[in-house]
Amino acid sequence: MAQQSTLMGFVHRRRRGAELFLLVLALAVGIGAYAAVGIGVQGEVPPDILGYGGWLAGLVIGAHVVIRLVAPYADPVLLPVVAALNGLGLAVIHRIDLAREAVDRPHEFAQQQLIWMTLGVILFAATLILLRDHRVLQRFTYTSGLAAIVLLLLPMLPGIGRTINGARIWVHVGPFSLQPGEIAKVLLVIAFAGYLVLHRDALALAGRRVLFVDLPRGRDLGPILAMWLVSLGILVFQQDLGSSLLFFGLFLIMLYVATERPGWLFVGGLMFVAGAVLAYVLVPHVGVRFDIWLHPFDYYESGQSFQPVEAKFGMGWGGLIGRGFGNGDPNRVPYAESDFILSSIGEELGLTAVMAVLMMYGLIVERALRTSLICRDAFGKLVAVGLGSVFALQVFVVVGGVTGLIPLTGLTTPFLSYGGSSLIANWVIIALLLRISDQARRPLPTISDDTSAFSADETQIVRAVNA
Template sequence: MATIVSYTARPRRIIQAVLLAFAVIIGVGAYALVSLGRFDELPEDLMRYGIGVTVLALVLQVVVMWRTPYADPVILPLVVLLNLLGVAMIDSVHAANEIYGLRTSAGADRQMLWAIVGVLLCVAVIVLLRDHRWLRRYTWISAVVGAILLLMPLVPGLGSARNGSRIWISIAGNSFQPAELAKIAFAIFFAGYLVSRRDTLALAGPKVLGIHLPRWSDFGPILVAWGFAMAVLVFQTDLGTSLMFFGLFVVMLYVATDRLSWLVIGAVMFLPPAVFAATQMSHVRTRITCWLDPLASENFANCGQINQGLFGLANGGLTGAGLGEGRPDVVPHAESDFIFTSFAEELGMVGAFALLLAYLLLVQRAVRAAVGISDGFGTLLAGGLGFVVALQVFVVVGGVTRVIPLTGLTLPFLAAGGSSLVCNWIIAGILVRLSDAARRPAARQVPGASAPGSAGRPSSEVPA
């Protein structure tokens, strides 16, 4: 006879509370150091800022204890830390611009307002999404919503172009980048679609150069995804967003089928459009020129942003100029596209690598959740969302350090911008729910054990 034995996992909420406290202390401390560096005095709103941030952290802690007690204890502290460091650096850039009489960038107050909205939406996701598998019911609805969001900037009178790319919409005087929300919708769609067709897509087809290619009849989905990505590239002239969505589909396809050939096919299919963009789109061609040789005399005038960013990186050295002691005002868009350069200048190589380590831990936790979830939909969704964060970090940091050409993506949780910050907080909420499903203990059958309710019933306790 067998009985169901309940295994009790350790929720580790105390660890999360301690990590959240450290994140708040570091974030508020960075905010204070920026003001000390710029003005030799503490900010007037330091007490209000500290109390507000503490309240937000407490809300997150209570909600997680209530709804997702077995969630990964590291995800939210990492997100809070990155968000608060971003607010501190945006405040540093804003203060530098005011001191040196330059254009006034978006201030820390506005970014903090968006952070509050993001936290509230993250809480809503954790509370309302009781089971991540519910999202699978909306697979095709997510596809339609994602497509509408991605194409909204093409609507006359609604979309607007910036820096050569048409990826923004304006509503009541406020700008929003719908692609940030579309990436969540498409991740849900790809996960739901691929989990129902993974067996078919995993079947081997012809063998070329030692690689088993998929069957020709299975190329339909990737051709559709490729065509949609190309539409974004041609009509919105945005190589970064096109790469993100096509890369998301190809990587999730690889995770679903475990076939390396899909990655090779994806890379080969994206190469011709990339060449087209490099040769036919002027702003993309300029970015490639600045990537290859920005300091050349004939390129220097057109590559001012990347050059100033490189000078800022060099000025930071090993340990940095100090918070509030740098000159981010000389770098265009230092609070958004080039915020990593601002961090590297004021915190040095040590601080820059610490930021990258924080992102690496966040992606690792997403992958860990993907591995631990028992259902295929959750595995694909967690892996896809983790890949989106990793790709954005690689593309942005690679662009400002000249590893790859610049693109229009933003650094998650750090860069100024409401649409990016809010949507990444939603991703954090989904990852918390997925990690709870991955770590939640399941009942197991023990052969030969007594029936439930009988005396001498065995029990054991193992960590999650």
């Protein structure tokens, strides 16, 4: 029976039963899609459906049990949505594996992705079990920032850094490869949140007023200038347009939320435009990306725009409801299992499925922002906003690149695309959001209860409510 509290007329429910019901639906999506791939491509249900389905169910049910034990008041929607996305991604990657096997280019990306998902769920559980209070992370504000900078610099080191598809964002150590930027984005959210909590009063002070906008003071421009330079450095030296947009956009959003000053958006927008112009002029790789975006068919015969043009052909062929698993040809698009997995979904499942996927991402962002609204401490509010913004920006950049809305970047689609670094980092992000939501949704104790585990702000709230 759900525990309830009538404090301030609000009913606190754990909602773990609702989460379990939604997880059953999510498993139906993942396992059903896997079965549909077998029927559509091979004409029969895959023989390993029981083993695959049991493993997938064991992972998500195990995650549910961990939440029930250590974060009973956590948001009940996040885990089912993530499980549905991850299950659908595994099925689509399996479909692409079968397509390549038919043309004598066998791969086992789906099997490897299931292993990465297993590691991601293990770290998800470890994060929830070991981190019982998200406010502890505020102690590591500058440590997290330093660690993030070190991770971003690792691909530049000779010997271990690797350039793939024009971007130097990979680190290879023996048989293992890692994309440090995926871990750095989590650490940067923690560092930005801790810094802004300490300095938001100074950063919120208004300077000159221009066109009905209060601009920030010149002396307070240091942090945003530093982040702008870091983003330009990533763009110039690593030639990674996606990560550059993600990190600068993330800091700008968190800065605006912390200060509530539109002037920061104005200044940040001007800096973004200036950086884009400089990159177009000074960085040949970025200039080519912009030209391909503006005139994709001019570069089709040379092969430079083969990937985005073929993706558009495939999505156009898929139409509203898609060709169906096995009736499309998604393997024509290079890296269809990673960068362009959304075009594979659009080709075989249609615009309807793409809209459903985007709606699920919208749910993740909405639940993150809802968590931020009800969180009782400023640090947790900013971390939740930052983590939600990571998903929002990453999905916008990826989907915008695939559909031609913006120049193509190299980011992966969260939980759908093949990639161990991205998948593991995103599972940890969901664990952090669940930990913050559990803390935010817990009923406040009565004045007679022990409040030693609560912050000074929470203790004042308890005393005021019970007065």
